[in-house]
Amino acid sequence: MDLYKAIKERRSIRRFKADPVPKERVEKILEAALWAPSGMNRQNWFFVVLTGERRDALIDIVGSSYEHIAPVLREVFAEKPKVVDFTKRFFKGLGGAPVLVFAYYEPTKERPETSIQTVAAAIQNLLLSAHAEGLGCCWMTGPVHVADRINRFLGIEDKTLVAVIPMGYPDESPPAPQRRTNRVVYEGF
Numbered sequence: 703m704d705l706y707k708a709i710k711e712r713r714s715i716r717r718f719k720a721d722p723v724p725k726e727r728v729e730k731i732l733e734a735a736l737w738a739p740s741g742m743n744r745q746n747w748f749f750v751v752l753t754g755e756r757r758d759a760l761i762d763i764v765g766s767s768y769e770h771i772a773p774v775l776r777e778v779f780a781e782k783p784k785v786v787d788f789t790k791r792f793f794k795g796l797g798g799a800p801v802l803v804f805a806y807y808e809p810t811k812e813r814p815e816t817s818i819q820t821v822a823a824a825i826q827n828l829l830l831s832a833h834a835e836g837l838g839c840c841w842m843t844g845p846v847h848v849a850d851r852i853n854r855f856l857g858i859e860d861k862t863l864v865a866v867i868p869m870g871y872p873d874e875s876p877p878a879p880q881r882r883t884n885r886v887v888y889e890g891f
């Protein structure tokens with residue numbers, strides 16, 4: 703798949719088919735994620751990938767994060783109540799995604815910005831690789847509001863949750879949101 707085509711075609715997917723995703727396919731995608739660049743080459747990312755009963759058991763906890771984002775969401779989309787309704791439904795069931803990826807970093811002595819960007823680079827690799835494999839994802843930071851509960855469930859004590867990524871075969875083809883213009887300044891060309 704052409705890289706530029708993949709970058710532009712990838713969409714955030716919020717409705718998934720129930721079909722299970724073969725483990726080898728998930729492994730291939732996570733392997734590509736780990737080929738991202740990382741600050742000081744620390745590779746201090748960490749991923750937990752759940753499916754089946756383990757995934758089912760976490761859905762309610764992740765969904766409870768909706769209450770934390772609801773006030774801002776209602777404000778930002780005051781003119782678009784359908785977006786608020788859709789987002790609520792998405793958070794509550796994660797679009798039926800059969801796989802959930804929890805993206806963490808192991809803290810270092812430096813400021814957290816480097817680690818967050820390290821994990822973000824890996825997440826973008828993951829999203830593009832999933833797209834190349836015919837899968838869809840949605841990068842979500844909303845669930846970080848309930849990181850303590852998620853960590854307790856997963857038994858994680860010494861890592862920082864950056865994002866949750868539902869993954870599965872897409873059951874929708876959302877249109878591409880327009881990209882903002884004038885976001886780059888070129889000088890000296």
Ligand SMILES: Cc1cc2nc3c(=O)[nH]c(=O)nc-3n(C[C@H](O)[C@H](O)[C@H](O)COP(=O)(O)O)c2cc1C
Pocket residue numbers: 712713714715792840841842843844845878879
């Ligand atoms: C850092 C980050 C956090 C995001 N958090 C959420 C989220 O909590 N819930 C959600 O539905 N989408 C979330 N998104 C997805 C964005 O809404 C989406 O990328 C944006 O609307 C552009 O759409 P596209 O991904 O289809 O190009 C997040 C994306 C990024 C990069």
